[in-house]
Amino acid sequence: MIDKITINRNKKARETGGCWIDVRSCNANIGIVFRSNWKAIPVILLNIVAFFGRVTPAWAQDASPVGRSQIVHSFPLTKFYDTPDPLPPGKPGELIRSMEFDQYDLPVDVLAVRILYHSRSAKGEDVAASGVVLYPDKKASSGGWPIIAWAHDLNGVARACAPSLARNLRSGSFLTMYVRLGYVVVATDYVGLGTRYRNAFADMPSNASDVIYSVPAARAAVPQLASRWIAMGTDEGGTAVLGVAELEYQLKDPNYLGSITISRLTDLQDVYDSSGNLSYKSPLLLAYGVQSIFPQFQAADVLSPKAVPFYNQIGESCEEGRAASEPSAAEMLKPDWKSNQFVRDYFERNRIGVKPSPAPLLVVRTQADADSAPGKKVISRLCSQGDRVQLETYPESDPGSLIGDSVRDQIRWIEGVFSGRAVRNDCAPAH
Numbered sequence: 030m031i032d033k034i035t036i037n038r039n040k041k042a043r044e045t046g047g048c049w050i051d052v053r054s055c056n057a058n059i060g061i062v063f064r065s066n067w068k069a070i071p072v073i074l075l076n077i078v079a080f081f082g083r084v085t086p087a088w089a090q091d092a093s094p095v096g097r098s099q100i101v102h103s104f105p106l107t108k109f110y111d112t113p114d115p116l117p118p119g120k121p122g123e124l125i126r127s128m129e130f131d132q133y134d135l136p137v138d139v140l141a142v143r144i145l146y147h148s149r150s151a152k153g154e155d156v157a158a159s160g161v162v163l164y165p166d167k168k169a170s171s172g173g174w175p176i177i178a179w180a181h182d183l184n185g186v187a188r189a190c191a192p193s194l195a196r197n198l199r200s201g202s203f204l205t206m207y208v209r210l211g212y213v214v215v216a217t218d219y220v221g222l223g224t225r226y227r228n229a230f231a232d233m234p235s236n237a238s239d240v241i242y243s244v245p246a247a248r249a250a251v252p253q254l255a256s257r258w259i260a261m262g263t264d265e266g267g268t269a270v271l272g273v274a275e276l277e278y279q280l281k282d283p284n285y286l287g288s289i290t291i292s293r294l295t296d297l298q299d300v301y302d303s304s305g306n307l308s309y310k311s312p313l314l315l316a317y318g319v320q321s322i323f324p325q326f327q328a329a330d331v332l333s334p335k336a337v338p339f340y341n342q343i344g345e346s347c348e349e350g351r352a353a354s355e356p357s358a359a360e361m362l363k364p365d366w367k368s369n370q371f372v373r374d375y376f377e378r379n380r381i382g383v384k385p386s387p388a389p390l391l392v393v394r395t396q397a398d399a400d401s402a403p404g405k406k407v408i409s410r411l412c413s414q415g416d417r418v419q420l421e422t423y424p425e426s427d428p429g430s431l432i433g434d435s436v437r438d439q440i441r442w443i444e445g446v447f448s449g450r451a452v453r454n455d456c457a458p459a460h
Contacts, residue, residue, distance in 0.1 A: 102196045104132070106188055109143060110223045112157045119147035121238070122245030125157060134196045138166045139208045143193055146246030148220055148239050151229060151322045158239045159223035161193040162247045163204055164213040169253035175447050176247065176254060177207055178240050179216040180262030180269040182292075185310075186230050186317050190347040191223030192216060200263075203432065210440070213254055215247035221321075227344075230318030231265055231297055233379045237272030241280070259446060260288040261439075263432065267292030268379075274386035274416075286446040287388040289439060291432055294392065298376035299403040307358040312336060313343045315372070322378070323371045331366035382410035389417040389452050391442045393435045396424050412456035420455040 109128055119125065125145040133141050141163055148158040164174060181192050181199060192199040193216070204214045217239045221228025229235035240260055248254045260270040267290030277285045301307070301315060313336060316328040328340050335356050366372065390411070398404045399422045411418050421438045425431045445452045 102134075103189070104194045104196065106194065106223070109145065110159055110188070110191075110225075112145070112224060114225075116147075116155055116157055118155055121147055121149050122242040123147045124246045124249035127162075127250035130161070132196070133161075133198060133201060135163070135198075135201055135205055136209075139205050140164055140166050142250050144215075144243070144246050144250050145224070146242060148242045150220065150226070151232060151235050156220050156226045157224045158217055158220045158243070159191060159193055160215060160217040160239075160243050160246075161198065162213065162215045162251050163198075163208045164251055164254075165208055165211065170211075173253045173255035174211060174213040176244060176258035177212050177214045177443075178244055178258055178260045178270075178273070179204060179214050180236065180240050180260060180266030180273075181216065181219075182262075182264030182266050183231060183314075185343075185347040186221065186228040186314060187344050187347045188221070188223060188225065190228075191218035193218050193223060206436075212443075213247065213251065215243045217243040227321045228317070229321040230314050231268070231379065232318055232322055232375070233268050233272035233297075233381070234276065235322075236265075236269040237276050240269055240273050241276060241282075256284045257286055257447060258284060259286050259443060261291070262289075263291040265292070267294065268297075268381060271381055271386075271390070274388065274390060275382075275384040277387050278384045281387065285388055287390060287452075288386070289391040289393065289442065291393040291435065291439075293394065293398045293401075293404065294381060294407040295401075295403040296376070296381055296407065297379040301376075309339070309355050309358055309361055310343070311358050312361040312366075313340045315375075316340060317343055319371050319375045322375060326369075326371040331363055331369050331372060333361055333363055336361035381407050382414065382416070385414045386411075386416045389419065389446065389454070391419045391421065391439070391452070393421045393431060393438065394423070395427070395431055396422055416456065417452070417454045418456050419453045 109126070112125065123146060125147065127145070128143045130141050130143050135141060141161055143159065143161050145157055145159050148156055150156045179200070184190055184199075195201075198204065198216065200216075204216065207214055218224075219228060219236050219239045220226050240262075244258050260273040262268075262270040270288040270290055271294070273285075274288045301311070312332060316326075316332055317340070320326045320328055329337055332340055333356075339355070339361070392408070394404065399420075408418065408420070419442065421435055423431055423434055425434065442452055
């Protein structure tokens with residue numbers, strides 16, 4: 030428990046308050062105009078580029094060279110992220126340690142606390158996850174601040190890939206918007222990003238567990254948090270929060286109110302069915318994730334001889350630079366890789382919508398995603414099992430515009446579930 034948070038008020042001032050926020054070191058530029066009433070829906074202008082403005086996931090793209098501007102905007106790993114081996118036992122969500130941190134590129138009225146907490150691996154083992162809690166620098170109203178559990182997209186499996194090591198938290202301006210509307214945001218790094226454990230990459234159950242258990246850890250680290258919470262994520266984080274919904278079908282936490290996914294809803298297998306759209310790293314990350322879940326899996330059984338040297342380095346660095354000699358994604362895989370039983374089992378455990386959600390879902394998507402066969406399949410699956418799904422579809426062709434233009438719908442839905450109002454269900458009655 031942090032008894033008192035002290036922030037250095039003499040650090041370089043930023044443009045905050047009821048005006049324009051321009052965090053130049055962020056990969057997203059978000060302008061927000063707030064009304065004086067924090068409970069009102071603000072007039073929001075968002076111009077999100079680069080980081081949010083991509084159609085394919087970061088790990089699936091051809092990477093560009095890493096420049097100095099990217100390097101200096103990351104923090105080094107510190108002892109805060111280290112844990113004893115073996116880890117002293119703890120319940121899922123139990124806080125291991127927390128630390129105030131005032132060096133993020135955030136407005137001075139948004140406070141940050143790093144957390145380290147107990148989570149569970151895919152095999153139920155006690156592991157540690159890291160993350161960060163963002164909350165307003167003011168007294169909470171009666172009942173405490175409601176919680177948004179944020180699930181980030183993926184950009185690698187190395188410890189240095191943790192968003193809490195980035196000065197802008199990779200989505201800091203977007204998350205700041207919600208903090209300034211009176212919510213607390215707890216953003217997990219996922220196990221193995223930050224902490225010393227092996228990351229499970231795109232494994233939905235593993236990432237969902239980290240999101241769920243970050244909530245009680247945040248309550249232990251920061252006072253005045255409410256009991257009720259929602260989950261929200263973009264890209265692969267959107268898949269993770271649907272995994273939260275599925276796990277909550279078993280956990281039955283009455284304080285979990287629903288999930289928002291701002292992403293292309295696609296089964297992981299469908300992502301890899303078209304290797305022509307993937308970067309050379311995609312097969313490496315897939316093999317890494319499969320081996321995290323199934324230790325007996327041998328990466329060389331699916332990766333080509335060209336790929337093995339790259340695979341041996343994938344967990345060492347989060348840099349995205351590439352050399353001209355690197356092969357294509359297709360060249361990284363053996364012809365019969367899809368027949369590997371461990372790969373097939375990994376794909377099967379990452380199918381979306383295999384268990385009903387106990388709380389409503391908001392799905393924000395582009396028109397192209399809505400028209401795609403993989404997207405239609407997932408929505409049909411969700412509706413067929415009785416989920417309450419509100420669909421918001423936009424004509425944009427990229428997720429960057431989608432995030433900005435859907436903010437009003439996000440806020441309305443969030444306010445609705447926290448106030449107890451019924452939200453719209455767009456699943457056909459026949460389902």
